[in-house]
Amino acid sequence: MGTVLKLPGVCTAGTPGRPKLLPKSRAFPFARVGGKGPGVTARITQVRWSRYGPEYRDPQVDKEHYRKSVDELTEEERYDQELKKTQLIKAAPASRTSSVFEDPLISKFTNMMMKGGNKVLARSLITQTLEAVKRKQFEKYRAASAEERANIERNPYTIFHQALKNCEPVIGLVPILKGGHFYQVPVPLADRRRRFLAMKWMITECRENKHRRTLMPEKLSNELLEAFHNQGPVIKRKHNMHKMAEANRALAHYRWW
Amino acid sequence: MAAPCVSCGRVVSYRLFLGGRVILAQRQGLWKTAAAELQKGAGSQILRLRHTTPVMTKKKIAASRHETYTEDFIKKQIEEFNIGKRHLANMMGEDPETFTQEDIDRAITYLFPSGLFEKRARPVMKHPEQIFPKQRAIQWGEDGRPFHFLFYTGKPSYYSLMHEVYGKLLHIEKRQDQLRARGPLPEKSEASRDLIGSRWLIKEELEEMLVEKLSDQDYTQFIRLLERLLTMPCNTAEEEFVQRFRRSVTIQSKKQLIEPVQYDERGMAFSRSEGKRKTATAEAVVYGQGSGRISINGTDYLLYFPVMQDREQLMFPFHFLDRLGKHDVTCTVSGGGRSAQAGAIRLAVSKALCSFVTEDEVEWMRQAGLLTTDPRVRERKKPGQEGARRKFTWKKR
Numbered sequence: 230m231g232t233v234l235k236l237p238g239v240c241t242a243g244t245p246g247r248p249k250l251l252p253k254s255r256a257f258p259f260a261r262v263g264g265k266g267p268g269v270t271a272r273i274t275q276v277r278w279s280r281y282g283p284e285y286r287d288p289q290v291d292k293e294h295y296r297k298s299v300d301e302l303t304e305e306e307r308y309d310q311e312l313k314k315t316q317l318i319k320a321a322p323a324s325r326t327s328s329v330f331e332d333p334l335i336s337k338f339t340n341m342m343m344k345g346g347n348k349v350l351a352r353s354l355i356t357q358t359l360e361a362v363k364r365k366q367f368e369k370y371r372a373a374s375a376e377e378r379a380n381i382e383r384n385p386y387t388i389f390h391q392a393l394k395n396c397e398p399v400i401g402l403v404p405i406l407k408g409g410h411f412y413q414v415p416v417p418l419a420d421r422r423r424r425f426l427a428m429k430w431m432i433t434e435c436r437e438n439k440h441r442r443t444l445m446p447e448k449l450s451n452e453l454l455e456a457f458h459n460q461g462p463v464i465k466r467k468h469n470m471h472k473m474a475e476a477n478r479a480l481a482h483y484r485w486w
Numbered sequence: 487m488a489a490p491c492v493s494c495g496r497v498v499s500y501r502l503f504l505g506g507r508v509i510l511a512q513r514q515g516l517w518k519t520a521a522a523e524l525q526k527g528a529g530s531q532i533l534r535l536r537h538t539t540p541v542m543t544k545k546k547i548a549a550s551r552h553e554t555y556t557e558d559f560i561k562k563q564i565e566e567f568n569i570g571k572r573h574l575a576n577m578m579g580e581d582p583e584t585f586t587q588e589d590i591d592r593a594i595t596y597l598f599p600s601g602l603f604e605k606r607a608r609p610v611m612k613h614p615e616q617i618f619p620k621q622r623a624i625q626w627g628e629d630g631r632p633f634h635f636l637f638y639t640g641k642p643s644y645y646s647l648m649h650e651v652y653g654k655l656l657h658i659e660k661r662q663d664q665l666r667a668r669g670p671l672p673e674k675s676e677a678s679r680d681l682i683g684s685r686w687l688i689k690e691e692l693e694e695m696l697v698e699k700l701s702d703q704d705y706t707q708f709i710r711l712l713e714r715l716l717t718m719p720c721n722t723a724e725e726e727f728v729q730r731f732r733r734s735v736t737i738q739s740k741k742q743l744i745e746p747v748q749y750d751e752r753g754m755a756f757s758r759s760e761g762k763r764k765t766a767t768a769e770a771v772v773y774g775q776g777s778g779r780i781s782i783n784g785t786d787y788l789l790y791f792p793v794m795q796d797r798e799q800l801m802f803p804f805h806f807l808d809r810l811g812k813h814d815v816t817c818t819v820s821g822g823g824r825s826a827q828a829g830a831i832r833l834a835v836s837k838a839l840c841s842f843v844t845e846d847e848v849e850w851m852r853q854a855g856l857l858t859t860d861p862r863v864r865e866r867k868k869p870g871q872e873g874a875r876r877k878f879t880w881k882k883r
Contacts, residue, residue, distance in 0.1 A: 320833075
């Protein structure tokens with residue numbers, strides 16, 4: 230049946246999803262070779278597959294993007310707009326709306342805080358944290374004099390963003406196997422890895438190093454405010470990481486990418 | 487003498503080939519086993535007589551591995567198919583002149599009901615072009631010399647196509663040079679080609695066109711060459727040549743069915759539609775005029791969805807279209823969990839709102855992902871694993 234249109238990858242009869250083509254990465258290609266006898270070419274079963282086919286595009290939820298008139302768009306944007314009309318679009322996930330109050334960083338942080346799928350609890354903790362941050366800043370504002378008042382930031386979202394930005398490490402360590410030993414090699418980190426590490430350190434710090442009786446919002450708001458002023462345990466951890474990278478800089482040539 | 491048994495063997499094999507007017511789709515497997523049996527039985531004598539010209543028998547040809555359908559054979563199949571189609575139309579009491587393929591399929595499913603799950607194993611009656619894979623005519627003459635000069639590349643049509651395209655490229659470049667030699671080039675604005683409404687044909691379609699197996703690299707090289715051709719100023723003949731390799735792409739928004747607006751006894755405009763998410767199904771009725779009241783299964787939305795995230799999902803389509811307090815919604819929902827029900831209602835409301843809104847806004851909603859049914863469902867647990875993905879703890883011994 231050489232002329233039949235065959236979809237790439239393996240599709241068993243009961244699972245009509247499409248296997249995702251794996252991106253080229255340093256990591257071990259996470260695919261499994263299906264067990265077959267000798268003399269038959271082994272087919273690799275794709276493990277990371279999605280219910281959407283590869284032709285589906287991500288939805289653009291921002292309302293203002295569509296309200297722009299045709300004259301304001303550049304050539305490229307006009308072409309993109311025309312092209313999008315022919316493409317299939319995925320459904321918008323349940324955590325995304327066109328609301329102005331939605332923040333992608335806060336959503337990501339909420340998901341990382343979530344345990345066992347309890348999004349309600351995670352979201353309430355974050356809202357209480359932001360409220361606590363705002364209250365503390367307002368108290369400081371009221372107690373401060375006129376010159377100091379200009380320097381006090383009261384918007385909890387800017388504090389959150391700035392705190393996480395201050396916690397991001399610039400360089401990281403990666404274990405590389407050479408000559409039978411694992412060496413910690415300093416490596417520049419991608420943006421998404423840096424954001425992830427900042428959030429991960431913040432959450433681990435708040436979960437582990439707190440008194441049994443303190444609640445998460447209180448602890449997290451304290452940590453965020455300290456990180457905003459470039460103080461505190463998370464910033465210390467970032468500096469430790471930088472120092473270790475500096476110490477191991479002789480091994481930097483072990484990196485090949 | 488091998489001749490009599492060979493002839494009867496041939497008749498038998500042909501009877502297997504032409505097994506009645508209804509052709510089973512699994513014939514090729516049947517053939518292979520029959521042919522293998524015959525070959526084992528009578529030895530290489532049969533091989534000689536099955537080919538058309540005596541010269542071929544001297545060489546071991548790779549083509550003998552594939553079933554060679556001669557042209558006469560295919561023509562005969564087509565005649566038989568047409569006669570069979572007319573008989574079938576008579577049997578069903580319909581007009582033989584206007585009997586289409588869909589009618590044939592319906593007639594066959596009626597006359598030969600099959601309980602098999604695999605659709606490809608059920609009885610099928612299709613035009614021989616669709617059943618027998620396209621095969622190349624014999625590419626060498628009586629003296630054994632191939633007709634095409636690129637035969638020994640293994641992919642003569644592909645390489646000759648590449649040569650043709652490259653020839654056109656060189657021709658255009660030569661023309662450009664001549665024009666430039668005459669004087670400065672006039673700034674000619676190219677007519678915008680419809681690059682969005684069409685796409686390059688995919689590798690499988692190209693393979694079908696050339697009747698040859700291609701590799702991914704061959705295909706990408708070919709497409710790259712065509713794109714390079716498109717960057718240059720082409721005349722109409724070259725454009726037509728390139729258009730042969732493009733297929734049109736549907737505009738997705740046209741596929742969206744917009745429910746027509748209905749009117750109830752009081753003259754209020756309303757629109758009804760359904761939505762699904764995981765195992766939840768919802769049916770929503772959106773009224774044209776209202777004050778933003780949403781009632782779900784008889785209760786207010788504030789009581790039905792105590793979680794903020796679900797209420798945000800209900801508001802999403804209205805907020806997106808700037809119609810927050812302008813519609814009333816009454817919906818019923820069942821199945822699924824809290825979030826699935828909210829998603830189902832969101833989809834139902836978006837679809838219902840399509841009837842009150844312009845076409846452009848429908849397209850915006852589609853691009854925002856409001857009109858797509860979420861296909862993600864719970865993945866089944868597999869045997870030998872603890873869950874859908876989680877494996878049992880690995881024990882060394």
